[in-house]
Amino acid sequence: MSDDGVRWVDFRKTLRPRYGIVWRDIGLCYLFLAVGVLAVAVASQVWPAWAAGALVVPAACWTGFWLHSLFLFGHEAAHANLARRRRTNDRLGDWFVWLLYGSTTVNYRHTHMAHHAHLGDHDDTETTYHLCLSVLNMLKAVTGIHVLEVLLRKQRLGETRRKSSRTSSGLLASLRSFAVHAAIVAGLLLAGFHLGALTWVVAVGAVFPLLATVRTIVEHRHLEASCDVDFSVELHGPVNRLFGTGPVSRTFGSAGFNQHLLHHWDPAISYTRFEEMEQFFSRTPLAADMEASRTGYGAAVRTLILEARRG
Template identity: 35%
Template sequence: MQNNLEGIGFDEVTDNSGTSYTVFRNNLQPRYPAVAFDIVKGYFFLFVTVGAIIFIDYFFHSFWWITIPVSSVLIGYIAAYLALFIHEAGHFNIHPDKKMNDRLATIFLCLPFGLSLKSYRKIHWQHHLHLGTPQDAEVSYFHAPTKLFVLETLTGIHLLRTMMRKEGNDVLTKEQVKQSRMMLLGGTFLHLIILTAAFLTGNWPFAIAWLLGFGIFFPFFATIRQILEHRDELAHYSTDFYKQPHGKVSRLFVHTVLNSSFGSAGFTRHMIHHWDPQISYTRLKDIEAFLSSSEKVAPIIKASKTTYTSVLKKLLAAS
């Protein structure tokens, strides 16, 4: 069974009442309040975590050796949750006005990650155009989750490699490269302010957890998530997908608290997003219901459903 919908025309898919997807998709307007709520939820949990670290450290300072690792992982996990909404903004789906979409996303989403939205949008579109080929611009899934690769991810080597690839990418205009550097500087500055404030107020366990969360665990979770969405379970760990086509594979994930937070902003339905990238993640559930009632694609939907942990187990067994 193929693990993707790409190549299937919108007109070819009809539900059990005979409505074609081409008609159905016209009514799929984004639910903006839901988007805002999901983003606020991320910031709420981030602030609660930060508050908890400071509180616990104040009363149980000697437990820093456990507070720091646990909160670093939590901060990284929440940062990864929030970062996925940049993707939604990249597809112009967080505000109906395109300019406002980009302004809001730049301040509330891109700045903490040092990303330029316009550059991200352009690079991400290459991912949609060239999924599964060496020309893809988002390439974590080219790597098997081997011990070496996990080490490279946790030490920042993979992040550096990704950033160098972005720098060497001729997709971006000079202006966009400049914007990327400016946003990277802006993001670094924001984190420096946070870290300085933490040190000056004596909250060094929080400062370390923040640094490890954003610097190590956020890229780690983002990288692993992309591998789990796109890497073929049958791919050999030694195949060089920078030279050889990997093939198009995308997955659908069942909705548990873990899957839905790890694959926030609709990434649990990444396969549907690749089929119709313009539709807001708030409507992917409706598309899944539509597709599940189509004789032609229902079996693909059913066969593609999995969990992040079961894909991870299979990929680890193959690497």
Template identity: 25%
Template sequence: MSIAIRDVLSREEMAALCRKSDLRGAWAILQVWLCIAATFALLAAYPTPLTFLLAVFILGGQQLACAVLTHEAAHYTLFKTRWMNEVVTDWLVARPIWTDVKRYRQHHMGHHAHTGTEDDPDMSLVRPFPGSRASLRRKLLRDLSGRSGLRRVIGLIGMDLGILKYTVAADVERLPQEGRTWRDYLRASLRNMGPVLIANGVLAAVLAALGALWVYSAWVVAYLTTFSLYVRIRSIAEHACTEGGPEVLNNTRTTHANWLARLTVAPFRVNYHVEHHLMASVPYYRLKDLHDKLRARGLVQPQPGYRHVLELASAG
């Protein structure tokens, strides 16, 4: 089914849905860091294996929240002010999870332009599905064991050095290296990895000043494990096991998110993905309003939950 959003919503409705707010963007980032701080404080106060596992469970979700806010800024919807999308978001949520707004935006716009087609740069994330239950189980275990995270780190190093083409998908493309010298690799690493090291160094320094540097290890473990798991489940839910093709209603899925999903795989209403692809200029906090309007006009149906989506992905 093909729809044009201008045939569904009035100009006034679209203008209201697309209103952006610097205050709402700042509050979103503050929410993430308050949750991270509270998690670190809990772990420092009660340093047990159970609280460490709980911290890793929560921090992976907050790292995904950072990724989702980076995604918002890539669309210039997190803040009304452009430089806040470019600079504030980059330093406060993108760099701490080893990404950056500019390169992510360049990659992600290709995804929106070619969603569901072979030209989609993210197609490798959904191409393996549906697969068998055993295959999905192996993927999820690789995530939780840290193998996927270590592979991602190696890839990030290659991308930051300019050896690999930047991507957030599973495809690996080597770049030509003829004529490059050690100075070229040094400049690339400083440009790309320098801010990541600064952001994480500041985080570690704050914890050290509070006498709790060791809790930074939970941030690292979460990045290698639960963050990988939540990213995979999110990407499966958004586009895997759909009809494909160029039409949004056929190649994208909105998924119901309960409180646990919102804490882990669906922060900041990222589960409203059909709505996002139909109107990428709508900030995350208005996506439910857009969803409700589309539901009222019979254009979208009740959403399946994440458990149902994983069953679809493992039904091959």
């Protein structure tokens, strides 16, 4: 209850998703994705080869950044905040977000809800935060080794075998995404935009998985946790943070991930209402917990890197 006598159970009923904002943000992700690839494609036609080639890495970083930003809206779909009707929400999530990421709204929801129920314990289904920010772990992220390790872990836990329908839909989603990426690369190559194709491959295969790995670690890992601790054996415990609300934080931690603490307090609330949510909790005894959890992405990354070096 807030200091003016309002109960959260009553206030939350006023926080309906603002779907127009959600779709505006998704549209911007697609726009900026296209800008990254097309910039290299155009440069390769008008600049000397060496100059256009030098643009590939920064353009891949830009494109990978927006791939990661778009990816987080799959999480918003899992919490049914893309449309009023659940069935419509799930279809929109499948075709406008998960199309690029080899999953479906329903499959991700199944795994993600267990994460909410078991954050920090040994039944958590999203455990990338068990990794420290060491050079080895970042190399694993860039080369795709970490993605393979995650998939193998899920297979060992039987998460992909609990329901045959979910298994088949997941396989179809993976094949669909592979076909989409292959079509994008093939289209760029056929159009003569070889550097554009290379930009897309580097963004998808290296930059995106690196950013996704770093973000998850920063959101949930204890800042003082040593690289020597095996959290598959030791209990990590739940950790959530509030990051900044500037342009970089809002886009790196899009769909409200920059205010992840609020999401874990009430997963049903759309990120489009986090400002009101934070204002409400600032008038409750939980205000102290919010202040204690505040940091910036840069500050958290620096602290975790230093801890990894000490380890």
